[in-house]
Amino acid sequence: MQLMAQLQWPAAVGARGLSWLWKRSRRVAVAAVVVVAVVKVRAYVQKQQRRKRWEAAGQDVVVLHMFVRGKNLPNLSPFVLKLETYLRMADIKYEVDYEEPMGSKGKSPWITLNGQDLADSQFVMEHLASKFNKDFSSHLSREEKATAHALRIMLENNTLWGLAYWRYVQDGGRAILTGMYVPFFVRLSLTAFVRHFKKLIWMQGMGRHSPHDIEYLCKQDLAALATHLGDKDFLMGDKPTEVDCAVFGFLCQLMYASAGSPYARMLETDFPNLRSYCLRVKDKFWPDWNACLDPPQPVS
Numbered sequence: 001m002q003l004m005a006q007l008q009w010p011a012a013v014g015a016r017g018l019s020w021l022w023k024r025s026r027r028v029a030v031a032a033v034v035v036v037a038v039v040k041v042r043a044y045v046q047k048q049q050r051r052k053r054w055e056a057a058g059q060d061v062v063v064l065h066m067f068v069r070g071k072n073l074p075n076l077s078p079f080v081l082k083l084e085t086y087l088r089m090a091d092i093k094y095e096v097d098y099e100e101p102m103g104s105k106g107k108s109p110w111i112t113l114n115g116q117d118l119a120d121s122q123f124v125m126e127h128l129a130s131k132f133n134k135d136f137s138s139h140l141s142r143e144e145k146a147t148a149h150a151l152r153i154m155l156e157n158n159t160l161w162g163l164a165y166w167r168y169v170q171d172g173g174r175a176i177l178t179g180m181y182v183p184f185f186v187r188l189s190l191t192a193f194v195r196h197f198k199k200l201i202w203m204q205g206m207g208r209h210s211p212h213d214i215e216y217l218c219k220q221d222l223a224a225l226a227t228h229l230g231d232k233d234f235l236m237g238d239k240p241t242e243v244d245c246a247v248f249g250f251l252c253q254l255m256y257a258s259a260g261s262p263y264a265r266m267l268e269t270d271f272p273n274l275r276s277y278c279l280r281v282k283d284k285f286w287p288d289w290n291a292c293l294d295p296p297q298p299v300s
């Protein structure tokens, strides 16, 4: 109900504005309608052109829609990095698209595959695993699968909010502005952007704690992860599995895009095994890491 009200809100405001204009000047009102129609048609045509380009990727080639590359890591979204790492792990052909990073759920990443769109990193991975027969967790026991699931959910649904609090509230979005190319008009709306996230984090609940308590909660998550990893090469043993994609995508945000945060410090001082794990996954699946930065760096 609330969502419907939100969706109808711009239309209601537009209709009220138009009726106000109509009463004052019919000519201006008609001109306004024409301008809006032209903008909408132009957006539609551009979208169709983009779709044609995505279709040109070819049969069974994934088009991965994402935010632009980062300065120190291939993406400042843990979910994009997770999905792209999976595509590499599964050796699935893919192309990237930066023009339309947000999918039908209003989130990034999403994919187009053979003309079909699919959103949400986890749903996409499960779909690709079944389509291309790339299930890297099939050798795990039911208990191990449950552990992998719980670890992923802990990071994606709890620690994530601590990171978001640091990024948008404590750091005021600065790590984002310095970590990736952000167009001028988006920079101008940074305050609104930060306010939006602050509200989201408050509504989720994490934002109601003090910074000290948030740090404490996230440190417990990282400690659990570090304890589970121990001295294993990958989270579920000596072979990488899907959960490594999610954990790697997340830990990279702390290592490469959160300088000065308590979490970057924790990886340095409290959880060195998480740090070396991150480097191990990076070496295995991202030999071209430097080439995937913006601007690209020489491959070392």
Ligand SMILES: N[C@@H](CCC(=O)N[C@@H](CS)C(=O)NCC(=O)O)C(=O)O
Residues within 6 Å of the ligand: 076, 077, 078, 079, 106, 107, 108, 109, 119, 120, 121, 122
């Ligand atoms: N469950 C989603 C989460 C995706 C997500 O939260 N993406 C963030 C970027 S890290 C986003 O698009 N946020 C935009 C917003 O929430 O307005 C997935 O796994 O893909």
